[in-house]
Amino acid sequence: MSTPAHEPPKSVLEPSDDSLPEFTPMAWRVSEIRAAIPPHLFVRDTWKGILYLARDVTMAAIAWRLALFIDPLYAAGSTFGEAGTRLNECVRWGTWMIYWWFQGLIFTGIWVIGHECGHGAFSSNKVVCDSVGYVVHTLLWTPYFSWKISHHRHHRNHASMERDEVYVPKTRSDLCIPDEHQEHPIDYEEYFGDTPIYTLYMLIRQQVVAFPAYLLYNVSGQKSYPKWTNHFDPDSILFSPSQRDAVIVSNMGILSMVLIVYLASMTWGFVAVAKYYGIPWLLVSHWFIMITYLHHTDPELPHYRDAQWNFQRGASATVDRDFLGWMGRFFLHDVAHFHVIHHFFPKLPFYHAPEATAYLQAFIGIHYHRSSKPVFKALWDNYNDCQFVDNEGATVISALFSSSFYQRHIR
Numbered sequence: 001m002s003t004p005a006h007e008p009p010k011s012v013l014e015p016s017d018d019s020l021p022e023f024t025p026m027a028w029r030v031s032e033i034r035a036a037i038p039p040h041l042f043v044r045d046t047w048k049g050i051l052y053l054a055r056d057v058t059m060a061a062i063a064w065r066l067a068l069f070i071d072p073l074y075a076a077g078s079t080f081g082e083a084g085t086r087l088n089e090c091v092r093w094g095t096w097m098i099y100w101w102f103q104g105l106i107f108t109g110i111w112v113i114g115h116e117c118g119h120g121a122f123s124s125n126k127v128v129c130d131s132v133g134y135v136v137h138t139l140l141w142t143p144y145f146s147w148k149i150s151h152h153r154h155h156r157n158h159a160s161m162e163r164d165e166v167y168v169p170k171t172r173s174d175l176c177i178p179d180e181h182q183e184h185p186i187d188y189e190e191y192f193g194d195t196p197i198y199t200l201y202m203l204i205r206q207q208v209v210a211f212p213a214y215l216l217y218n219v220s221g222q223k224s225y226p227k228w229t230n231h232f233d234p235d236s237i238l239f240s241p242s243q244r245d246a247v248i249v250s251n252m253g254i255l256s257m258v259l260i261v262y263l264a265s266m267t268w269g270f271v272a273v274a275k276y277y278g279i280p281w282l283l284v285s286h287w288f289i290m291i292t293y294l295h296h297t298d299p300e301l302p303h304y305r306d307a308q309w310n311f312q313r314g315a316s317a318t319v320d321r322d323f324l325g326w327m328g329r330f331f332l333h334d335v336a337h338f339h340v341i342h343h344f345f346p347k348l349p350f351y352h353a354p355e356a357t358a359y360l361q362a363f364i365g366i367h368y369h370r371s372s373k374p375v376f377k378a379l380w381d382n383y384n385d386c387q388f389v390d391n392e393g394a395t396v397i398s399a400l401f402s403s404s405f406y407q408r409h410i411r
Contacts (some may be wrong), residue, residue, distance in 0.1 A: 004335075023306060025304070025395065026367045029372060033312060033344060036363035047118065048125035048351065052333065053132065056110045064276060067099045072259065094192065096275065104283025106329035111140050111284055112335045112350070118148040119155075119346040134249075140255060140284055143215065143250035146231040150238050155346050158296070159314035161305050161389070161396070165238075166214060166221055167296040169303060169333045169396075170388045174223070203383050208282065210289045279294045290379060294321055297382045300369065300399065308394035315343040317343040319369040320357065336375075 074092035116122040117133025121151060130144075137144040150165050157163035172179065213219035218229040225237050232254075236249040265273050301317045322328070323336030335342075338353035341360050348356055361368040389396035 018376060025302070026316055027309055028312060028364070028365060030312050032343070033360070033363060037345075037356050037359045039407065041356045041359075042345065042348055043352075044121060044124045044349050046125060046345070048123040048129060049113070050388045052351070053110070053113045053136070056106055056113065060103065060110065062107045063099060067096075067103070067276060070095050070099065091145075099281060100279045101169075102331075103280040104287065105327060107140060107280050107284045108287045109331045109333055110136055111142070111288065112333045113141065113399070114140070114144065115151075115335070116350060118144065118151060119351050121347045137249075138253035140281060141212075141254065141257060143231050143247070143254055145246035146148075146250040147215070149243055149246070150231065153238075155343060157309075157314065158312065158343060159301075159303050160309045161303050161315035162224070164222065164314075167293065168222055169386070171391050172388055173391050177389055179391065199384065203380070206293075206383070207286045207289055209285075211285045279285070288333070290375070291323060291332070291339075294323075294375060294378055294382065295319060295336070295339045297386050298369070298371070298378075299382070299385050302395050302397055303389055305396070307395050312344070314368070316340065316364060316367045318343050319371055321371050321375055322374075323375050340370075 023322060038140050040409075052349050070092065073212040074088055074095075112120065114133045114136035117136070120126065120129050122132060133148070134144045137147070153163075154165035157165065161168065186366075210219065215231040221229065229236055229238060231238065232247070232251055234244040234251075236247075239247055261273060261277075264277075295318050298319050301319060302313075303317065304313060310372055318340050320338055320340050321336050323332065328334075328336050334349065335351045338357045341348060341353050341357045345356070345358065361370075373381075
């Protein structure tokens with residue numbers, strides 16, 4: 001069999017209803033899917049991972065060093081009067097925005113390296129993975145071991161309505177929406193007809209605070225958990241008694257960051273810390289939430305209840321996206337472009353994901369999802385369209401009109 005191209009062919013996630021095939025969950029075993037991918041693509045190269053991390057840290061240091069010149073460069077103001085001074089200020093803040101954009105992407109790439117460590121994809125040496133991951137994630141306000149534990153459970157149970165850890169869709173009953181009846185059609189505009197401005201506000205709120213809210217309050221997590229479930233309580237339902245010490249170590253890392261930021265603010269001022277570090281970190285939170293939300297949310301992606309769910313079906317219920325073009329591929333280590341393969345084989349290194357995805361797509365065919373829709377348009381569309389799933393059914397679609405879609409396309 002000839003080797004497929006590194007860039008897998010694109011399947012269309014935005015077809016008209018008439019062109020959609022009836023959905024049938026995949027029947028292959030994980031071992032059969034793994035056998036379709038050459039073994040050398042699963043090999044983890046520790047030094048290669050370290051070089052990628054060193055590259056990212058070097059870029060972050062260079063960006064920070066250049067940013068030190070921004071305020072002094074424009075501090076003198078303009079010799080062309082008030083209009084010149086205003087233009088000078090616009091250019092100064094425009095330069096800061098360029099710094100925040102690229103430093104946010106660089107920081108996100110560093111966070112992705114920590115994510116690789118959490119899965120054991122950075123190195124075959126567990127101590128190396130946990131040491132690098134702990135430092136990297138702590139510096140970016142992520143409790144490494146705590147999040148690693150719940151994230152592993154998400155991978156093991158993705159797209160399961162009963163057991164998944166995050167992006168568990170609401171049901172009709174959660175939103176007090178009655179079931180579909182042909183005799184009494186539902187006016188969905190009455191339930192979801194928010195003004196665009198309010199929808200935009202809610203979307204921005206999600207993008208800015210969703211990750212901290214998930215860590216602190218289990219927002220978008222499994223609804224069966226107790227009300228105060230969070231990633232910082234060693235006795236939380238998220239963790240077993242044997243994982244308690246790991247949670248405490250994670251908390252100690254976050255507390256150390258509180259002290260570091262406090263001392264830095266006392267030394268250089270809160271505004272300086274916010275400009276050089278705080279805003280890029282907020283962008284890390286945004287990019288991470290946007291990427292993962294779009295990986296797991298689309299009108300074409302199924303969720304399963306126990307009768308139909310298995311690991312490989314859950315893994316295929318994700319979508320690869322062309323995210324920010326070359327910047328997404330270079331700065332974010334292909335994390336958005338090739339996520340489906342990651343759900344099938346979390347220990348496969350990111351630098352092998354493009355080639356491995358080509359083999360995966362060739363094997364599973366229509367069960368592989370890829371979208372070329374502009375990501376900000378996809379974010380807006382999916383946030384508006386993917387509102388709930390039906391109360392019953394072994395296979396359900398997370399969409400505003402899930403029942404009509406279900407009746408047409410799912411057996």
